[in-house]
Amino acid sequence: MLRKLLAAMTIMVLVVSCTDTSDPNQRKVFRISGKDVAKIQLRHLDSINAFRVASGLSPVELSSQLTAAAKTHAIDISRQNRPWHFGSDGSSPLDRVARTGYTGRMLSENISETFESDLETLQAWMRDPTTRAGIMHPDARYLGFSWHQEAIGKIWWVQVLGS
DSSP: OHHHHHHHHHHHHHHHHHSOOSOTTSOOOOOOOGGGHHHHHHHHHHHHHHHHHHTTOOOOEEOHHHHHHHHHHHHHHHHHTSOOSSOTTSOOHHHHHHHTTOOSOEEEEEEEEESSOHHHHHHHHHHSHHHHHHHTOTTOOEEEEEEEEOTTSOEEEEEEEEO
16 A cells, blocks of 8 residues: 555656646746847848848848937836836937938837737738838838847847938
């Protein structure tokens, strides 16, 4: 009897230890380190250009000025704790781009608050007709792309396209 009880308990322990007790609704956090910045920006640029070229559009290139505008806004919307296109100082995307000295025309700004990677975020933007239209704007020639990651892992992505 004792042997059967021990065998049953052993089986129960094995079954419980093999069971996945993680929360299926809990998101996997995409962590970014300082050494990942250039890699992520180039991967994002290459992905956008793959979409654009496949559609017969000109590729875009990274702009340090548009990236500066994107970085400023990513930090700001994180502090505001809401993804929207206006700065805490009331600035619009046009205002932020002008502040960097960018002389071209600002065409679109895409934003996202997520725990997902840059590629997952780009996929979401490409599924939405409004954000996709900005990415695929025929006049786009320059891209700014940046983010701010909070300690808990939440990422505030900002993408700016200009002519």
